[in-house]
Amino acid sequence: MTTEVRAMRFDEWDAWFDTVARSFGADPAEEEERRSWRSVLEAERALTAVDGTEIVGTATNYSFHLTVPGGASVPAAALSAVGVAPTHRRRGVLTAMMRRQLDDVRAAGEPLSILRASEPAIYGRFGYGVASRSLGATVDTTRVSIAAPPGTDDVRLRLADPEKSLTDCEALYARQVPGRPGMLRRVSAAWEGLQTWIRPSERGGSSPLQCVLAERGGELVGYARYTVRPRWEDDGPHGSVGLRDLEASDPAATAALWRYLAGIDLTESIAVHERPVDDPLQHLVSDPRRCRFRFIDQLHLRPVEVGSALAARRYRAPLDVVLDVEDAFCPWNTGRWRLSADERGAVCERTDAPAELALSVRELGAAYLGGVTLAELAEAGLVREERAGALAAASVAFAGTRAPWAAYGF
Incomplete structure (x- = not known):
């Protein structure tokens, strides 16, 4: 085993990204994807595994703050871009990178390490436990109605440009962060900007990102960002709404946004991904069996200290x-x-x-x-x-x- 794990050099960025892309089956030539990764990279935290002059492994950490029970915001190293070249699997490269990055996290004084696993079976042996799960659903909006708690009709909805409304939406998001464990405080304008960006591989015939704002008395109380994927057959439209994210500060705003999404013309379903497992949607729908609720692992967490x-x-x-x-x-x-x-x-x-x-x-x-x-x-x-x-x-x-x-x- 001649592989060495060390900090990534600045002149290795392009080769480093190419290795990441290949590890995840992505197109290294996709410039938009490359720019998005570069915008949030903390170059001093990126690791490279090299065999001679060849990059055979990658990993990096992002410096986030994580909300924990009680509302405190705790430094947490968010592990990402972990990949090993297919020529070097089962040769200890991943273990060596995990050893180095956890040692670095400890030296930085961060008590927690978190990750989102592409393959959940990998990380238990390194001490990570599944600390949160997320809710997914496919809501049949032709047969499911959304309940309207008191005050729902007082919420005003209006369409907005996703990028022009980002500052106001981010302010609302920031107010939500202390109230739920697992929430991440955005650490830079680059991370904020990525909230309105969709990977080219995820577009698949959908519309550009759209945004609806929920307001009461001129104050923003919620927002939803989504796409619409049209589909037509001989019997008419069968489009679907793809929910990107939804935040609201009270039950009426929450219900108003879900009711809006369920009523978009020419669509018959909402594809829901990555919602909290206690999301109010489960209690607002008239027929949960027509929603195909499902749960998957989300944050993997390990105490470093x-x-x-x-x-x-x-x-x-x-x-x-x-x-x-x-x-x-x-x-x-x-x-x-x-x-x-x-x-x-x-x-x-x-x-x-x-x-x-x-x-x-x-x-x-x-x-x-x-x-x-x-x-x-x-x-x-x-x-x-x-x-x-x-x-x-x-x-x-x-x-x-x-x-x-x-x-x-x-």
Whole structure:
């Protein structure tokens, strides 16, 4: 094995991107895609695996802040662009890059690492647990109606240019971020700009991006960005609406936006991707069976520094528990930690006290945002109770009040 993992050099950017594109089956010649990646790249955080002069592996981190239970915004390294050349699979390249990037994350003082997995089976062995899931749906709008809670008819809707309305929409999005675990604070104007960009490979005959604003008393209370894909057959139109994103600050605005999407002329369905698993849509529709709801994994999370990660969030109930954590890939986390916490704050420190719960860092990552309970992980045999009552108390304390969810990928 002669592969070396090191920081990407500035003059390697084009070759680095070509390797990423090939790893994901994309077209390296697509200039629009290349420019979008370049606009958000933090070059100093990009890694390159080289065999001689050939780039055979890529990875990078983005410097985000992640909302955790309690509303705090915690530094989190968002791992992306992980790829290995097909000529170098199963030769330790991925493991070497994961080792380097986690060491770098620790040195940067970021207590959390997150990722969106192209292949979920890969990352558990590196200590990542599935901390959030997302909801998808295909809503048959010819047979499903949307309920209208009080105030829905008071919401004014108007079409707007997606780019010209971006600043106002981003301000509303920023107000939503502290209210849900898993939400990511945009860290640059480049990330904001990407919210109105659609990859060429995703267009597939759809319209350009459209935007509808929801207003009340002249104030923006919600927005939805979407595309329309027309389709005609002998019996008439069968178009579909593709929802890109939707944010709203109250139930009436939420319902008004969903009702609008369901009523767009010449369409018969809404294709929904990446919504929170507790999205109000599930309760607004008249017939959930006609919506084909489905759930998939979303954020994968691992504590890089267990003590600071657990101390950064708040807990739903008072808790005093000794955790015996196993972390083979980041052994500095292995051992017993005493977590003393409540809804106001937490302290997590090393201890010699007897263990009360035993689990790996992967399960700790899965439960960290409050969407997966320690009790259900214990039912799967992944958390072991060493003191009677410790599991129930910790499971309640770790649980969140809203499902964790990240509004966009990286």
